[in-house]
Every structure is written in structure tokens, then in C-alpha cells.
Amino acid sequence: MKVAKFGGSSVSNAEQIKKVLNIVNSDSDRKIIVVSAPGKRHADDVKTTDLLIRLYEKVIAGLDYQAKKEEIIQRYADIILELEMTDSLLSTIDETLETYIATLKEKPARLLDALLSCGENFNAQLIAEYNNSQGIPTRYVSPGEAGITVTDLPQNAQILDQSYEALYSLREYDEKLIVPGFFGISRQGYVVTFPRGGSDITGAIVARGVRADLYENFTDVSGIFRANPTIVKNPEVIDEITYREMRELSYAGFGVFHDEALQPLHKDRIPVVIKNTNRPDDTGTYIRHDREINSSNIVSGISCDKDFTVLNIKKYLMNRQIGFTRKILGVLEDYGISFDHMPSGIDSISIIMRSKEIQNREEQVLNDIREKCDVDELNVEHNLAILMIVGEGMHRIVGTANTITHALAEANINLKMMNQGASEISIMFGIDVADAEKAVKSTYEYCYNGEYLKV
Secondary structure: OOOEEEHHHOOHHHHHHHHHHHHHHHHOOEEEEEOOOOOOOOOOOOOOOHHHHHHHHHHHOOOOHHHHHHHHHHHHHHHHHHHOOOOOHHHHHHHHHHHHHHHHHHOOOHHHHHHHHHHHHHHHHHHHHHHHHHHEEEEEEEEHHHOOOEEEOOOOOOOOHHHHHHHHHHHHHOEEEEEEEEEEEEEEOEEEOOOOHHHHHHHHHHHHHOOOOOEEEEOOOOOOOOOOOOOOOOOEEOOOHHHHHHHHHHHOOOOOOHHHHHHHHHHHOOOOEEEEEEEEOOOOOOEOOOOOOOOOOOOOOEEEEEEEEEEEEOOOOHHHHHOOHHHHHHHHHOOOOOOOOOEOOOEEEEEEEEHHHOOOOOHHHHHHHHHHHOOOOEEEEEEEEEEEEEOOHHHHHOHHHHHHHHHHHHHOEEEEEEEOOOOOOOEEEEHHHHHHHHHHHHHHHHHHHOOOOOO
């Protein structure tokens, strides 16, 4: 059995939905389909999810929202018209939106989740109805009916383990099943959404629940590139990558696959393939538990993400002070701040975090660290970029870090810090944000073309 998820660009209009259903109906193993909300139809278009957010903003501000609601309904009306379907679903869409607004407008977080879920939910109903009309037995299954039970934290749902047992019963249906992505139902009966991009998470949860042999994630590219194609011209497509490598690359900016979607798949070792809706015969990229390592695929990918802040802390004889690091982390915990890296020396420690984590409260955090930790020196650096070199095979090769730093030096890029994770599958380099793209180009040239990019 295969579970297939189709992203927003794959289901953005009638033409794309026909492509999706051709793919689905061509393979009897594709039994369960998870769909996103309609995405952009062209570069200047607006995603349906963004239209729903604007509707929410109008309602909360007490403004007339009817025009925005009609714009949302029209997105589905356009698809229905092109598919030559009856328009009975449009009245359901209108009634559902009005019901959510009427019953939840005094609970803003609940209203936002309910409205956000509508993009996927309406699209799943539309696609199931159309496939049925084409003579393919197809059933729309809501997350509640499927048994996707989640924690009750708006916009940050986490799956509850009881869901997996409930989901297994989906194997018993004979029809094709269409499930909306992005949300579940809490024990309290509320609609709760996963983090943005959460249709990937729904697909992974369903794949684990039904013990799928393969989870297919269809998007608008033929796999995962070794580097950002907007930075590196015609980068290679990765044939095969491990869960751990994908997690590292997703963290550092690879946006093709939501990194939280790996968690349910990793446990049961369910393989994933990233495929292209517009080129379904392309091989795509497989994400597995293990992969074969050879001389040509030691480094899986190179990624660089921006907008990091680093706290540099110095304390003489720090290594002899029991609990010093715990005190610093305790301050961050008091402010609800998470960090990403913590390279250290015997008398110094650097804490790297997303800039948004400390934004608007930097001075308070620094003052608390000075007061509670009695540091000798404390300074902050902004505009840091994190370059990640990721590969399961790197720990087997002597001098990998040295040769990559040489490639960066040849490109005249100054390193602010470097850290190799305990897993030994990634090396992190802290660089100035102005050097981010040049760093990706220089390391890509070295890792895959064996050439240094000189400045």
C-alpha cells in the first residue's frame, strides 16, 4: 500500500487536479491520498491558505468580510466550473465558513485554526466528488473520521499515539480515500492545525498508521537538489538520502519536505519518495533509514540559512564551575527561548539561536545572564548565517572539515565558528550573512566538481 500526498501547487486548479487523479488512478496501490489547499496558480497569485488568513483578520478586526469570503468561494467555483461539476459544494463552503465565524469569533485562536483547515478540507471534498463522478469509487474521509487525534494547542498540533491504532482501520476500505492534510481534532473536539506546511505531517502520520510500504510526497520538483537551485545553477538531484540527513538539511533551509514529517516515518522505517506531479515518471529522491555510501555521494547536500543570533560568553575557569552552563540555559528557559547550536571551549561558550527567538527581549536576557551567571564577558553578534554540510559518509573520510574550510578560504570567506555534531553527519559553519550564497557556491563546487571557487 502507498500513501500519496499532493502539495498546494499540485492541486491549485482543475488541470492540476486532473494530473493528480491520473497519477492516483493509474496505480491500484495508491489507496490513500492526502491533499493540500489550492496553491498559487501563477507567480502573482495568492494561496488559498493566505486568503483564509485575511478572512480571519477581517473578522477579528470587526470589518466587513463578505468580499474576502466570496474570493475564497470563487477559488473553488473556478475549479468546479472547469471540471464541469455541480456547484452544490459551494453552498456547503459558504455555510461552513459562516458557522465557524459565528461560533468562534470570540475565540480568535480557535477561529484561526478552524478557518485554516478549510482550505484542505474543501479541496479534499471537491477532489473526492470529482473522482467519483469519473467512475472511480472514492470516499472523502475527514481527520475526525480517520481518527487523527491531536493535542489541543492551536497552530501547533502534535499527534497522539492513539491515532495510529485508529488509522489502521483505513486499510479496510475498498475505495480510494481522500484525506485533507494540515489538521486534526483534539479530544476537546476542536479543529487544531499542525505547523504551516503540515500536510506533509498528515501524510506521514497516515502512512505510519496504515503501515504503508511507501509514502509518496508529490510536489512541483523532481526530487531534492543537493543545493538551492536559485543559488547553484543546475544542481544535482539527490537519488537517496537518510532520515537523519534530511532532518539536518530541512533544519538549514531545505523546504521541499517538512522536517517534522520525518518523525512518525523514522520509527517504523517507512521510506519516502519526493516526486514531481508534472513529471511523475521521474525517479525522484528516496528518503530511507540507511543508504549505500560511495565516493560520489559522501556529502548529500549543502544548505545555508540566515537570520541567526549568537551569544558569546566568556568565564575564566568555566570548565571547573559545576552547573555554569545549566544556569545560562535556565535563563533561556525562563524566556521560552530555544537554541540551535552550542559550540564551546574551556573558558567560553557560544549559543546560536534563530534571531526571532530573542527579538524584542535581547537586553533583558543579557542582563539576566550577567546577573545570574557572573560572566567575565558577554557580547552578541547578529546577521549570522549557518552553512550546513551534510553527509552520512563524511566521518569515514579523513580531513573532510579541513578541505571544506580550505574551499571557503579560497573564496575569501571568513569563518566565525565551526561545530561538528555528535552524529558526525553534519558540519556547521557560522559565517557572515553577506557571504551566505558565495559559501554555498564554493562548497558545492568543491564537493561535487572538485574545484575551488576563487575570488
